[in-house]
Amino acid sequence: MDLPTKPMMKVGYDSFEIMATLGTGTFGRVRLVKHKENNNYYALKILKKCEIVRLQQLHHIKCEVEILSKIDHPFIVNFLGSFQDEKRLYLVLEYVPGGELFSYLRRQGKLTDEAARYYTSQLVLAIAYLHGLHIIYRDLKPENLLITQDGSIKITDFGFAKRVEDKTWTLCGTPEYLAPEIIQSKGHGKSVDWWAIGVLIYEMLAGSPPFYDENPFGIYQKILTGKVEYPKYIDSKAKDLIKKLLTHDRTKRLGCLRNGAEDVKKHKYFANVDWNTVISKGDTPPYLPPIQGPGDHTNFDQYPESTEDTAIALTGDDKAAFDAFNLFYRGGGHHRHPRLFNLTFRLFKPGRFTSSSYEMGASPSTKLLREAHDVIKHNKSHLDLSARDITLVPPTFVAYLYGSNLTELRLTNNGIAQLPASFGRLYSLERLAIDRNQLTELPFSLNKLVHLRDFDASHNQLSHLLPTFCELKSLERLWLHHNKLETLPEEFGRLVHLKAVYVQNNALTALPFSIVVLPKMETLDASDNKLTMLPEEWDTAFELTTLRLTRNMIKTLPSGLGNAKKLQTLYVQSNRLVDFPRSFLALGNIQNLSLSSNRIDEFPATVLAGMTNIRVLTYIQNKLQGIDATLFSLTKLVYLDLSENAMPELPSSDAESPYTWASLTNLVEVHIANNKLTRLPPGLETLPAVRFLNLSSNALMEIPGCMGTLDHLETLWLQGNQLKTMPTEMSHWTKLTALLLDRNAIESLPASITTLTQLTSMSVDRKTFALLEPNVLTFCAALPTFDIFGLET
Incomplete structure (x- = not known):
């Protein structure tokens, strides 16, 4: 079977704005990037050519790119293209903002039977699709399964994937997931992927893989022995499926018989699974990752930033070897809804053990x-x-x-x-x-180690630190995230030169009181722990500028935190906050504030008024009933998200007030989706710089004609309201590129819409589509993306 080829179009490094580092690997790193034209986020995998050549991995990279560029499946990450310069090769990948299944599994300990079945059913379809193209994946593990915004999974990292008609003999993969035929070098094919699915199901249900040891060779011995101990709580149907997938004789292994994947799908474990519903993502996901907006990467690890200056230019034959990576970019062919273009992404990083072919010879x-x-x-x-x-x-x-x-x-x-x-x-x-x-x-x-300044011990199994660790008085940056720490030593305050601490994804229930007196501390990330409270007293001399406490169990923030007067970034989303300390009015330097996914029903006006330097305010998914007109005094505000609250109205501009909507001269992006708005407040149309306005899923009856004055508007989301028409003044939105109007009651669109020459994406209801005037219909049909909501294909 020939692999289908997809259309490509050109793109270059200058097409993107570099945002942050998302992962690091042997050949380089992955950076979050933003496309300068469409404002979508992608993962740009930057590979050093010199390292690819030195480690003799050019063939693997070529195979990975060739396979990714020719496959298309809802449960496989999309590859968008590649380009290169003198020193580096660039791969453009989708951005999956929900993080790895591995991270979610680690937080949960183990998954329910329903959750495991949900992910496994999607995986079975993806693997069956690859096998239909004679592609074996060979690196299945939770780290290579990413969770999308809608809760489904996508397979990523095709570095060991290979198109094979019969067998291959390369020793590669992750030790815990290797099939016996790989270890024994008997030659292997599609059977290794079904074995790995069996290992994955076991790990999801039990919380650890069935074959584990402190070193790879101990794991190999256990795999070859084949003895698996099943916890009593694993369902008998799941146990039977795992046993049949972990059959040593690959000729008898489920998935390797005459009917292939169909035998797996017909197993009694999937008796209640509707496979058509699975492929259409119709089932309710067991978990929706917390995502605070476009470009949010808090579900992934934080990495130190660096440049790519260490790369060395190639010459001669080594340089010519990269000629196969012609500049191309996948485009066209899919009219997807613009909201779905947050896309997906895969990290280029190793798993729990190195995936490689093992060097023989010296010990x-x-x-x-x-x-x-x-x-x-x-x-x-x-x-x-x-x-x-x-x-x-x-x-x-x-x-x-x-x-x-x-x-x-x-x-x-x-x-x-x-x-x-x-x-x-x-x-x-x-x-x-x-x-x-x-x-x-x-x-x-x-x-x-008295001279030690940077220490990274992240992604280990550390359960504690000795008090003597705190004698590293030269230490400036400390990475301890993704361990099993339950406490930090109270002597932590002795690390007087410490500037940055990353302890996210541990099991901390409290922070040592001495941490708040560290005189040079600038960054503290304690996200994804079990914190219920914070130290009350915070030193007024504290240099703290960034504090991340996302996904803990904090009910109240200490009033003493108001003493951290240099604080610029505060993330406390996904906790249990019910209020906001009024002492925070002293945080006049705060620039980025996220309080999303808590239980706060009020934002004190006095606190709001004190945050005069704030640029980003995210207040999604609380119980906010309204917001005071004090909002207008935040003149440096650039990004505002008040979505998923309970606000029936927004504040109106008051001619007698020194501040109005027009005062928000820097506000570029506004999200007030999923509230209870029935009308737009007077003065909203005076926002001088807004380019992105999201008012979806409210109860708006009309868009006043005065809104036509928003002549900087580029994106307008109005889907899910009760609109019956649009104003003729929309002709003033000369810069508008995206307009979403589906799930309304619009009976007609004004002819003035045809003057919007920059418009490229639009959505309407099926009923609205049927009522469009011929000239409007002709205009809409010519758009690059025109989605008709509810239209059967």
Whole structure:
């Protein structure tokens, strides 16, 4: 079967605005980018050509791009194109804002039977689709399944995918998910994906994979032995399905028989599954990820920013080898609703163990000593041992480097379960990265690293820190996110030079009181923990500028937090807040404030008036009954989102007040969707700079003609109201590119709509479509995207 080819169009690096780093990997990093023309967000995977060549991965990258560019499935991430410059290769991918299934599974511990069935049914269809194209995926794991905004999943990371007619022999994948035929080098095909689905179902239901050990080779032994212990709470139908998928004899494995995927779909575990409903995403998802708006990446890990300046230009044959990556961009072919163009995205990052073909020959200890010898011989200050399948760091490695000039050591993404007790003898270290390993504790001697400034121990299994850790008095930046920490030492206040702390995705129930007196602290991220309260007293000399407390269980914010007068960014969405301290009126430097997904029914006017520098205000999904006209005094406001509240009206401009809607001269984007608005307030039409206005899912009866004065408007969402017509003055919206009018009661559209020459996207109801005048219909039909809501295809 030939792979279908999709249409492509050109795009370049200058087409995007770089926003943030979303992930890092062996060859480079993934950055969140915003397209300068359509304002959509994408993931730009930036790969260093020199690293691709050095690690002999060019063929794998070519295969990945070729496969991704020719597949299209609702449960597989979309690849949008590639381009290159002298030093780098760029892959443009969709942005999936909901994060990894792995992160959700870790937070939950394990999933319900219904949730596991929901994700598995989607996965079965995706794998069956790939197999129909003779593509085997070979890297299935929760880290490679991303959760979309609507709660479904998408497979990502096709680095090990391969088109195979019969068998292949490459040893690749993630150890916990490898089928026995891969380990035994017997040659493998589609059967390995069905085995991996069995492992995944078990991990979702039990909370851990069926075969686990501290190092990959221990895992291989358990896989080959084939013994699986099932917790008693796993349903008998699920247990039967897992057993049939984890059958050692691949000729008898479910999914590998004559009927292929149909045998899996007919298993009694899926007895109540309507596969047509699955493919159309008609089932209710078990989880909807919290997303605060376009470009929100809080469901993913935070990474230090850097430049790509370390890349080296290629010459000769190495340079010519990249000629196959011609500049192209996938476009056309799909008239999707503009709201769905938040798209999806996949991270380019390794899993719990390195996915690779394993180097044979010298022992890991010998290889480490060779690396150490090279450091001494060439007087190197940096040593990167990331993704080397290192499971043990011998004391001899530390002894060899003792007295060297080594200032930076990276042991990222190995299988290290323990560091030697003598590790603290590497006195010269200033930057240490031991993230993405299997560490359960840090060595006692670590406090001897007196010059250490940056320390990354994220993505391990740490359950505690020793008090002696707090003797690292030169420490400036600390990454401990994605561990199992339940507490931080009360001695934390001794880290007097600490500027940034990332402890998100742990199990913290409280922060040490001493953390609020750190004199140089600028950034604290304690999101995704179990915090119920914060320290009450906050030092007035606190340098804190960024505080993230998203997805905890905090009911009240301490009034003492008002002393953090330099605070610029405060995220406390998805907690249990019922009010907002009036002491926060002192936070005059606050620029970004998110209080979404709480239980707040009032925003004190006095507090609002004090936040004169605020630029971004997000107040989604609370119980807000209304907002005071004090809002108009926030003259620096750029982005406002008050969606999903209970507001029946908005404040009106008062001629006697010094502040009106017209005072919001910097306000560019406004979202007031899903409220109870029946009319628009006088003065709203005077907003001088608004370009994006979302008033969807209210109860609006009309759009006044005076709204035509919003001549900067580019996007207008009005779907889900009770509108019967649109004003003829809409002809003044000369910059409008997107107009959503579906789910209203519009009987006609004025002829003036045909003057909107910049309009590219529009939606209406089926009934409205049937009533359009011929000239209006001709205009709409010529738009690049014209969606008719409710029209059967």
